[in-house]
Amino acid sequence: MCCQPAQAASIYGAMVRYRINSPHVVCQIFDTETVAVNMESGCYYSVEGAGSGILRCVESSCTHGEILAAVAPGDDAAAASVEAFLREALAEGLIVGEECTTVPGVEASPADAPPTKPWVLPRLQKFTDMRELLLLDPIHELDQAGWPQSKQP
Amino acid sequence: MAAEQAAVTDSGRARSFFERAWDAGEAAPCAETYRIMGRGVRIRSAENFGFVRRALAHLRTEPGAAPQLDIRSGDHRSLVLPDSPWRPEDFGVRGEIRGGNDERFAAAYDHAGSSLSMLDRETGRAIFWTRHAEALPQAERGAPFKTIFHWWAEASGCLLLHAAAVGDGRGAVLLVGKGGSGKSTTAFSCAAAGLNYLGDDYCAAGGEGAPCVFSLYGTGKLTADSAWHFPPAATACSDRRAGEEKTIFYLHEIYPGLAVGCLPLSAILVPRFLPAATTTNLHPVPSSEAFKALAPSTISQLPGAGAATFRSLGRLVAEVPAFELLLARDFADMGGIIRRFLQGRLP
Numbered sequence A: 001m002c003c004q005p006a007q008a009a010s011i012y013g014a015m016v017r018y019r020i021n022s023p024h025v026v027c028q029i030f031d032t033e034t035v036a037v038n039m040e041s042g043c044y045y046s047v048e049g050a051g052s053g054i055l056r057c058v059e060s061s062c063t064h065g066e067i068l069a070a071v072a073p074g075d076d077a078a079a080a081s082v083e084a085f086l087r088e089a090l091a092e093g094l095i096v097g098e099e100c101t102t103v104p105g106v107e108a109s110p111a112d113a114p115p116t117k118p119w120v121l122p123r124l125q126k127f128t129d130m131r132e133l134l135l136l137d138p139i140h141e142l143d144q145a146g147w148p149q150s151k152q153p
Numbered sequence B: 001m002a003a004e005q006a007a008v009t010d011s012g013r014a015r016s017f018f019e020r021a022w023d024a025g026e027a028a029p030c031a032e033t034y035r036i037m038g039r040g041v042r043i044r045s046a047e048n049f050g051f052v053r054r055a056l057a058h059l060r061t062e063p064g065a066a067p068q069l070d071i072r073s074g075d076h077r078s079l080v081l082p083d084s085p086w087r088p089e090d091f092g093v094r095g096e097i098r099g100g101n102d103e104r105f106a107a108a109y110d111h112a113g114s115s116l117s118m119l120d121r122e123t124g125r126a127i128f129w130t131r132h133a134e135a136l137p138q139a140e141r142g143a144p145f146k147t148i149f150h151w152w153a154e155a156s157g158c159l160l161l162h163a164a165a166v167g168d169g170r171g172a173v174l175l176v177g178k179g180g181s182g183k184s185t186t187a188f189s190c191a192a193a194g195l196n197y198l199g200d201d202y203c204a205a206g207g208e209g210a211p212c213v214f215s216l217y218g219t220g221k222l223t224a225d226s227a228w229h230f231p232p233a234a235t236a237c238s239d240r241r242a243g244e245e246k247t248i249f250y251l252h253e254i255y256p257g258l259a260v261g262c263l264p265l266s267a268i269l270v271p272r273f274l275p276a277a278t279t280t281n282l283h284p285v286p287s288s289e290a291f292k293a294l295a296p297s298t299i300s301q302l303p304g305a306g307a308a309t310f311r312s313l314g315r316l317v318a319e320v321p322a323f324e325l326l327l328a329r330d331f332a333d334m335g336g337i338i339r340r341f342l343q344g345r346l347p
Helices: A051-059 A064-071 A076-091 B002-024 B050-055 B138-142 B146-155 B183-192 B287-299 B307-319 B334-342
Strands: A003-005 A016-020 A025-029 A033-038 A043-048 A095-100 A123-127 B030-036 B039-045 B069-075 B105-110 B115-120 B125-130 B158-168 B171-176 B196-199 B202-206 B212-215 B219-223 B246-250 B262-273 B281-285 B322-327
Touching (some): A016 A051, A016 A064, A025 A051, A033 A051, A051 A076, A076 A095, B002 B105, B002 B125, B039 B050, B138 B219, B146 B158, B146 B307, B158 B262, B158 B307, B158 B334, B171 B183, B171 B334, B183 B196, B183 B322, B196 B212, B262 B334, B287 B322
Parallel strands (some): B039 B069, B069 B125, B171 B262, B262 B322
Antiparallel strands (some): A003 A095, A025 A033, A033 A043, B030 B039, B115 B125, B158 B171, B158 B196, B202 B212, B212 B262, B219 B246
């Protein structure tokens, strides 16, 4: 299987395969909610509704088409909300889309993704209150022995 | 191949540095033994590291068998650190030192406290060095060596948590949430009501079978407005320096006999102030609410914490019920509410 970073124009192609943007992003899935942290941006997220099912598919490295088939089969309105969710997750750096240039030898299975019934819109809520703690600026000024030191003692 | 050579070089560099720093810490005059997370810990420190001995006093034991963790600590006067083997760009944003961490060694540099922590997991030895002990920020004085304890806990199946913990003979509750959410006030209220105290900001959890909560520090921090509600604190010998918003209190000195080392974990509470409420109350919430209050603030404060810590926190949270603790403006009865909860009479 050969994948390349997907271009924005083709991000919704059926052969775009998604994955969690690890190691920068970690997720924990609960019954009704998924919590994700982006260690690079310092933000954390609450994912509710069909969003947890979508992320389960992403964890299984599903393609765009496989996610739609698993989470919003035959429902154009639901498919549109799934695509909006994927777009938002991509913009937040939670997931990465890679365009497959060759047909995969083994298709990833979305079987682990439980169907979300009744349908609940996927929702991504962003929290920024931990940014300062997660992203402390290092001080690169070193003393004579090579150890970082504050500019103001 | 180049990457493999670099890794070998980094590992050898870390080991060489650690051994020289370890030898430099041998002369520290104060040596005490503690029981932390159920195991023996020996801490050798300089005389101006009294904040360490005071924060851990409730866990002190008589010297016994060989310690499972041996820490040597000091500042530039008592522990002359070898020159840094790392480049400026190796010091990362959360304190991680690139090239200082592998399966055996963990290393981090705290920029706020100008302090180096390093653990040799294989031999159970650690070093803590700071430039000036007197200049350590309140966060380190109130919770000394927490980075070392974090690494050591993970190596033995435990987790260091950003949480307060109180309880009684039946069990303990964790109080989770970011700073200002009510953890310390609730913990002080519970101690004032005679409940056992395991920490107001950091503790550990884990162990074999049902999880236990382990006390790390006998300290607690309060603002002047909050401390006013606890008369014994007004006359206690505390620690506050110019410019610091909160004061460090030593609860084992204010409420003798209530600080304990370990209790079984019963539940996780997410405190939230409700100024309009007349009585403190609690109600069940999904585990994800407790996780959101616990996990981001915990991993953001621990160098090297990432996916593994995140998942371990998820497993811990799923093991016990979670509740939201709605705190009324008058928190005089918080201790009574928690006591009744532990007795199974609430909610």
